[in-house]
Amino acid sequence: GENVEQHPSTLSVQEGDSAVIKCTYSDSASNYFPWYKQELGKRPQLIIDIRSNVGEKKDQRIAVTLNKTAKHFSLHITETQPEDSAVYFCAASNTGNQFYFGTGTSLTVIP
Amino acid sequence: DTEVTQTPKHLVMGMTNKKSLKCEQHMGHRAMYWYKQKAKKPPELMFVYSYEKLSINESVPSRFSPECPNSSLLNLHLHALQPEDSALYLCASRQQYSGGSYNEQFFGPGTRLTVL
Numbered sequence: 001g002e003n004v005e006q007h008p009s010t011l012s013v014q015e016g017d018s019a020v021i022k023c024t025y026s027d028s029a030s031n032y033f034p035w036y037k038q039e040l041g042k043r044p045q046l047i048i049d050i051r052s053n054v055g056e057k058k059d060q061r062i063a064v065t066l067n068k069t070a071k072h073f074s075l076h077i078t079e080t081q082p083e084d085s086a087v088y089f090c091a092a093s094n095t096g097n098q099f100y101f102g103t104g105t106s107l108t109v110i111p
Numbered sequence: 112d113t114e115v116t117q118t119p120k121h122l123v124m125g126m127t128n129k130k131s132l133k134c135e136q137h138m139g140h141r142a143m144y145w146y147k148q149k150a151k152k153p154p155e156l157m158f159v160y161s162y163e164k165l166s167i168n169e170s171v172p173s174r175f176s177p178e179c180p181n182s183s184l185l186n187l188h189l190h191a192l193q194p195e196d197s198a199l200y201l202c203a204s205r206q207q208y209s210g211g212s213y214n215e216q217f218f219g220p221g222t223r224l225t226v227l
Contacts, residue, residue, distance in 0.1 A: 034215065043201060043218040044154065089153050097142045097161055097205070099216060101153035 002027040004092050006102025013080050014110050021105045023090035024072040030092040030100075033066060033073045037086045044089060048075070080109045114138075115219035117202050123225045126192060132222045134185040134202030143185045144203040144216070145177060147196075154201055160185060161207065192226045199223055 003026040013019050023033075031052035036044035050057045050064045050073065057064050061080075066073040077084055090102040115136045124130050134143065141162050146154035159167035160179040174196075176188040185202055202219040 032214065041199075041223075043220050045218075046215055049215065087151055093216075097144075097159045097166060097207075098156065104151060104153055106151060 002030055002092055002094075002098075002100040004090060004100045004102045006090050006105060008105060009103065010106045010108075012108045012110060015080060015082060017080055019075075019077045019080055019084070019107055019109075021075045021088055021090070021107075022072060023074070023092075023102050024070075025092040025100070026071065027092070027094065028068075028071065029094045031095065032093045033064070034091050034093070034099075035062075035064060035075050036089045036091065038089065039086045047088075077107075080107075082109050082111050085109045115202055115204055115217050117200075117219035117222050119222055120220070121223045121225075123227065124189065124192065125227050126194075128192075129188070129190045131189065132187040132200055132202075132224075134187075134219055135183055136204045136217070136219075137183055138204065138217070139182075139206070140204035140217070141182060141207040142205040143179065144201075144205070145175075145185070145187050146201040146203065148199045148201055148221070158187075189224075192224075194226050197224055197226045 006023045034049035037047045038044045048064050050066050061078045063076040088105045091099045093099045118133045143160045145157040148154045156169050157171045158177045163179045174191045178186040199221045201221045203216045205216045
């Protein structure tokens with residue numbers, strides 16, 4: 001089955017700096033890669049996703065890149081703000097119904 | 112309506128109790144999921160229903176019993192739980208197309224379960 005690894009597990013950045021979280025996957029059949037932000041006690045919220053036919057996608061301060069050959073994808077947050085502090089999960093999915101989650105990154109943005 | 116709802120928000124139960132969690136969506140999604148999540152850990156898949164049929168059971172103990180009465184509703188029946196079953200239980204749904212799913216999963220707000 002699919003194995004998704006996520007690094008780092010914790011990340012602290014100064015407000016205004018950039019944050020990068022990286023994930024690798026093992027199954028070349030995976031074709032959909034969402035990123036979720038989860039605040040304490042709340043549901044995971046989709047912040048950006050990318051499909052395997054695209055190499056990069058951007059939405060304001062958030063971007064995701066995908067390298068299918070190397071089987072890795074990354075989340076980039078620019079101009080970080082304190083409200084970006086949360087746990088971030090990457091995931092991989094194929095045309096089946098299963099989602100495989102990374103282990104999570106706890107991001108702290110220091111004002 | 113683009114939302115998955117779950118009831119109750121919080122549930123405290125003893126180890127001998129029987130209770131049920133409820134999930135509902137009216138987006139026409141035909142794949143519905145139950146996840147268990149511990150603090151700061153990723154959601155852990157329990158069950159997947161596809162077109163109201165159980166398609167994935169991740170070796171979940173029989174004290175958890177899922178039910179999908181119709182395409183909009185998903186229940187999780189709980190009986191004789193253990194304190195280690197205390198967690199956030201998340202429901203999710205996803206659209207399905209012929210040829211497979213290829214798109215976003217919508218999460219409900221979760222039920223915070225405490226087993227005493």
